[in-house]
Amino acid sequence: MYGIVNKAIEDLVTENFGFPAWESVKKQSGIELDFFVSNESYDDSVTYKLAMAASEVLKMPLEQVLIAFGEFWVLKTGKEKYGSLMEAGGNNLREFLTNLPNFHTRVSLIYPNLSPPEFKVTDSTEKSLHLHYFSHRPGLQEFVRGLLQGLGKMYNESIFIELIASRDNGSDHEVFRVSW
Amino acid sequence: MAKLLPSGNDLKFGDHFSILRPKFFEPGFQYLSHHGNQMIVLQPVKNPDLKFRGQVEYLAGKNQILFFGAPWFDDISQMRANGFTFLDFAFHDPSTDFLQVLKNQEIITNDIKELLSRINRQKKELEKTTQQLRDNQSQLKILSRIAELTINAVIITDAKGYIEWVNDSFVRITGYTLEEVIGKKPGHVLQGEETDLETSKYMSKQISEGKDFVCEILNYHKNGEKYWIKVFGHPILDEDGKVSRFFALEEDITISKKTEQALRDAKEKADASAMAKNIFLTNMSHEIRTPLNAIMGMGQQLTKTNLNEKQLFYLDTMNSAAENLLVIINDILDLSRIEAGKLNLENIHFNPRTLINRCINVMSPKANEKGLYLTANIDDEIAANLIGDPYRLNQMLLNLLSNSLKFTEKGSVSLSLRLMSEKHGVQSLKFEVKDTGIGIEEKFKANLFNKFTQEDESIVRKFGGTGLGLNITKKLVELMGGSIHVESKKNTGSTFSLFIDFPVSEEKEQPVEKGPTLNPEILRGREVLVVEDNLMNRILARIVLQNFGANVSEAESGFKAISLCSRFRYDIIIMDIQMPGMDGYQTTQHIRNGLCRNVPIIALTANALKGEKEKCLAAGMDAYASKPFSENDLIVIVAKLLGITGIDVDHKEEIKLYDLKFLEEVSRGDRTFIKTMIEAFIMVAEEVKSEIPDNFQQGNIPGVEAAAHKLKSNVDTLQVHSLKPLIRQIESEARNGNKNETLGSAIDDFSLIIENVLTQLKGELLAA
Ligand code: HEM
Numbered sequence: 001m002y003g004i005v006n007k008a009i010e011d012l013v014t015e016n017f018g019f020p021a022w023e024s025v026k027k028q029s030g031i032e033l034d035f036f037v038s039n040e041s042y043d044d045s046v047t048y049k050l051a052m053a054a055s056e057v058l059k060m061p062l063e064q065v066l067i068a069f070g071e072f073w074v075l076k077t078g079k080e081k082y083g084s085l086m087e088a089g090g091n092n093l094r095e096f097l098t099n100l101p102n103f104h105t106r107v108s109l110i111y112p113n114l115s116p117p118e119f120k121v122t123d124s125t126e127k128s129l130h131l132h133y134f135s136h137r138p139g140l141q142e143f144v145r146g147l148l149q150g151l152g153k154m155y156n157e158s159i160f161i162e163l164i165a166s167r168d169n170g171s172d173h174e175v176f177r178v179s180w
Numbered sequence: 181m182a183k184l185l186p187s188g189n190d191l192k193f194g195d196h197f198s199i200l201r202p203k204f205f206e207p208g209f210q211y212l213s214h215h216g217n218q219m220i221v222l223q224p225v226k227n228p229d230l231k232f233r234g235q236v237e238y239l240a241g242k243n244q245i246l247f248f249g250a251p252w253f254d255d256i257s258q259m260r261a262n263g264f265t266f267l268d269f270a271f272h273d274p275s276t277d278f279l280q281v282l283k284n285q286e287i288i289t290n291d292i293k294e295l296l297s298r299i300n301r302q303k304k305e306l307e308k309t310t311q312q313l314r315d316n317q318s319q320l321k322i323l324s325r326i327a328e329l330t331i332n333a334v335i336i337t338d339a340k341g342y343i344e345w346v347n348d349s350f351v352r353i354t355g356y357t358l359e360e361v362i363g364k365k366p367g368h369v370l371q372g373e374e375t376d377l378e379t380s381k382y383m384s385k386q387i388s389e390g391k392d393f394v395c396e397i398l399n400y401h402k403n404g405e406k407y408w409i410k411v412f413g414h415p416i417l418d419e420d421g422k423v424s425r426f427f428a429l430e431e432d433i434t435i436s437k438k439t440e441q442a443l444r445d446a447k448e449k450a451d452a453s454a455m456a457k458n459i460f461l462t463n464m465s466h467e468i469r470t471p472l473n474a475i476m477g478m479g480q481q482l483t484k485t486n487l488n489e490k491q492l493f494y495l496d497t498m499n500s501a502a503e504n505l506l507v508i509i510n511d512i513l514d515l516s517r518i519e520a521g522k523l524n525l526e527n528i529h530f531n532p533r534t535l536i537n538r539c540i541n542v543m544s545p546k547a548n549e550k551g552l553y554l555t556a557n558i559d560d561e562i563a564a565n566l567i568g569d570p571y572r573l574n575q576m577l578l579n580l581l582s583n584s585l586k587f588t589e590k591g592s593v594s595l596s597l598r599l600m601s602e603k604h605g606v607q608s609l610k611f612e613v614k615d616t617g618i619g620i621e622e623k624f625k626a627n628l629f630n631k632f633t634q635e636d637e638s639i640v641r642k643f644g645g646t647g648l649g650l651n652i653t654k655k656l657v658e659l660m661g662g663s664i665h666v667e668s669k670k671n672t673g674s675t676f677s678l679f680i681d682f683p684v685s686e687e688k689e690q691p692v693e694k695g696p697t698l699n700p701e702i703l704r705g706r707e708v709l710v711v712e713d714n715l716m717n718r719i720l721a722r723i724v725l726q727n728f729g730a731n732v733s734e735a736e737s738g739f740k741a742i743s744l745c746s747r748f749r750y751d752i753i754i755m756d757i758q759m760p761g762m763d764g765y766q767t768t769q770h771i772r773n774g775l776c777r778n779v780p781i782i783a784l785t786a787n788a789l790k791g792e793k794e795k796c797l798a799a800g801m802d803a804y805a806s807k808p809f810s811e812n813d814l815i816v817i818v819a820k821l822l823g824i825t826g827i828d829v830d831h832k833e834e835i836k837l838y839d840l841k842f843l844e845e846v847s848r849g850d851r852t853f854i855k856t857m858i859e860a861f862i863m864v865a866e867e868v869k870s871e872i873p874d875n876f877q878q879g880n881i882p883g884v885e886a887a888a889h890k891l892k893s894n895v896d897t898l899q900v901h902s903l904k905p906l907i908r909q910i911e912s913e914a915r916n917g918n919k920n921e922t923l924g925s926a927i928d929d930f931s932l933i934i935e936n937v938l939t940q941l942k943g944e945l946l947a948a
Contacts, residue, residue, distance in 0.1 A: 004287065035295060038287045081287055084260040085280065091265055099267055106266075110277050110284075 001047045003036040008077045009050045012069055029053035041113055063142040070146020093155040128179035141174050197222045212245050213238040333430040339423045341365050341387045353432055355402030372400040390415045390423040407434045468509055473807045476502045477720035511648040518655045529685045530570035533558055539577045546585050553592035561599045565685035572656050579649040580676045584615035591616030611678040620668040629654040702819055704729035711741040712756040724811050738762030745776050757785040765799045772800050780821040794837050794902045798933040837937045839899035858941055861894045869934050876927050885914035902933050
């Protein structure tokens with residue numbers, strides 16, 4: 001995964017638990033990298049190891065870590081590192097989610113050696129929609145949930161998320177029913 | 181586009197747009213219609229933040245030009261500021277992707293910046309650690325070099341005390357090589373049968389507990405020779421604070437140990453001889469002063485009777501001879517006091533003008549006799565009052581003046597007092613005594629201030645004197661921190677100068693000192709008992725006291741005194757100290773234990789040496805007069821004790837029975853240390869106080885010796901003068917197994933004095 005993702009985990013831990021906590025997360029993860037270059041592609045295992053180590057060191061369930069990370073990604077990384085990039089995704093939550101499939105397609109074109117996920121929107125109404133999430137990466141559904149929660153906060157909407165299908169239940173992708 | 185552009189017909193292009201590029205020439209309609217291949221950048225007049233990028237197409241039929249273009253943003257926030265989202269752009273339009281790429285570039289630039297600052301930080305840290313490492317290394321080098329070079333033995337052992345390394349000095353001092361001692365314990369190699377076991381155990385204990393230690397211990401050289409070392413042991417800790425090694429520095433103190441012993445022996449000898457000298461002087465002064473006292477007193481009384489001229493002349497000569505003798509004795513005593521370091525200077529207010537005038541008054545009869553001018557001169561700037569010892573100053577000036585008068589046959593003697601400088605309230609003064617006398621030969625000047633120096637024996641015969649005067653003056657002025665100088669030319673005269681500093685007294689007016697003029701009725705009706713074995717002295721005392729109206733009874737021995745006291749009531753007792761049989765101390769004790777507990781007792785003694793006064797007071801006497809006494813002195817003391825007013829009464833000064841100077845010196849004035857020493861003394865003294873008499877009563881003489889011995893060194897450290905000889909006497913008498921009267925009376929004295937010493941010391945603690 002892209003270096004900026006790992007960097008975001010580093011920022012999340014450092015900002016909320018201090019530098020020593022990050023040092024022990026890194027130690028625990030067994031990763032010997034001192035610096036993540038934002039636009040370099042790192043093996044996915046790096047990100048997974050970091051997330052699991054954070055869960056152990058901070059004594060939080062992995063799902064919790066992923067949710068926090070999702071929110072952080074939208075509200076902190078998106079805002080501070082990417083400037084207005086996140087908000088440029090739409091004028092409101094509905095517009096943003098509708099545009100999400102194009103968003104990652106763009107990303108995949110700009111950086112051909114990345115493999116961002118794919119999204120699809122169906123059952124769209126004024127106040128709800130089904131967001132389909134396709135990825136070859138396993139176990140990141142709670143990350144998506146965190147991201148969606150972050151978006152709700154960004155657009156000042158109280159948002160309700162329901163996982164209605166999942167790879168764990170035999171489906172070939174995850175489907176979230178998002179309403180607000 | 182509707183969000184960005186004005187719409188309508190017949191609007192003037194120039195009102196709404198300016199052309200940003202090309203900008204160096206005006207691309208008019210004509211130009212544009214022929215340059216469809218030129219990129220054009222437009223800027224809306226109302227929104228100078230915004231740019232449009234595109235090209236024009238000429239529509240020939242309508243004679244119009246069309247602009248095809250899209251807004252151009254430099255970053256996403258600018259896009260957002262203009263109300264756009266990605267949804268506003270056609271998918272084929274790459275400008276939003278371009279914005280993302282730009283953003284990414286920014287992020288990466290930040291990455292690089294962060295990396296650079298981290299590198300910088302690490303570089304600095306690296307430099308610091310490298311420097312530290314270098315410092316440590318050079319320090320280590322220096323230290324190990326010192327360890328190699330020091331003349332002291334250095335031993336490094338492991339945590340358990342087994343030798344790992346020793347330096348060359350160790351090899352030199354002990355005779356063992358590194359190979360011989362490695363892996364062994366230093367104690368096993370170096371200690372021997374005379375080594376103190378306790379010290380050895382103490383070192384092992386400190387090592388096993390990982391603690392510092394310093395101690396002195398006897399070691400053995402490989403060849404069996406004994407030597408003393410002082411060991412400084414120090415644990416070396418590893419990073420976790422655990423003892424990893426021991427470091428020991430061993431200083432060879434054999435020589436200083438020997439010198440210490442030699443010094444101690446020498447001091448004991450010196451002390452003993454000083455003591456012998458003092459005793460001799462005391463006795464001598466007693467033997468001479470007692471009859472002298474009688475001669476002078478009788479002489480004084482005799483002058484009051486009717487005499488013819490011849491008789492008067494004889495008497496006068498006799499009196500002055502006696503006075504001279506007294507001066508000589510006083511000189512000798514002074515000198516011995518100064519040399520024994522027993523002369524304490526006063527530190528009181530005095531008026532220098534009064535002092536000078538008095539000296540002149542005292543000396544002018546002699547000057548008149550010889551027909552010499554005697555003058556005095558004092559600088560106006562000299563303070564009205566100074567602080568110092570006026571009595572000793574007086575003594576020095578009188579000595580110089582009488583010398584000058586003695587050696588001057590015609591001309592003058594002058595005394596002048598000059599202010600040399602003044603700083604921080606201290607005046608540096610020069611006292612100058614100048615004469616026009618016979619002067620001093622150059623070769624005698626060097627020895628002038630030595631004892632018993634007079635130019636030639638004929639001078640001694642002609643002018644008299646002990647030859648001690650200048651020596652005493654020199655010692656006194658030096659005691660005052662000053663100096664004495666002489667300038668002289670044979671047959672022209674001499675000038676003696678004293679240079680002394682005195683602090684200026686704040687007190688403006690000194691109460692006028694005057695010898696009390698005594699009312700001859702002052703003792704009217706008072707009952708006085710004079711206890712004195714010497715008949716002449718007894719009569720003298722009686723006459724003096726009777727002259728002032730007292731009723732005098734006499735006792736020629738202690739026993740007589742006690743029996744008189746049991747039968748009659750006395751207002752005051754004057755008690756000679758040195759009497760055969762029962763002496764003054766014992767008599768006083770008996771009187772105090774009997775009915776006359778409170779009667780004031782004045783000690784009368786010829787023992788003018790220091791310590792006598794304290795002993796008298798400690799024995800329960802109230803005051804002290806030194807023989808020969810002057811009429812006035814005796815009466816003043818008696819009157820004071822009887823509470824008679826109308827004469828100056830000084831505060832009864834508490835005489836210290838001990839001297840803390842020694843303790844102050846060794847501790848450099850550390851109050852807590854001194855306090856501890858006093859407490860220690862009190863503790864031991866409280867025990868010994870009862871042990872000595874109890875053991876004596878029970879006939880346990882070795883017990884007496886042991887108890888005395890216990891207190892002896894304490895008595896020395898606190899310089900309890902009054903007990904010093906006494907405790908030694910008790911110890912030695914007891915050691916010889918003498919359960920005799922001398923021991924008994926020494927113990928009685930001891931009990932009495934120790935009580936007083938303890939009271940004073942306890943007072944000292946309370947005051948601290
Ligand atoms: C500023 C906005 C965003 C940018 C620049 C962005 C970009 C990226 C990038 C670069 C990756 C890594 C792909 C790789 O390394 O192979 C990624 C992963 C991901 N993105 Fe986004 N993203 C954004 C917003 C979102 C949002 C709002 C969602 C919401 C659902 C989302 C969902 C995900 C997920 C789930 C992944 C994990 C990869 C996977 O599941 O395969 N992203 N994104």
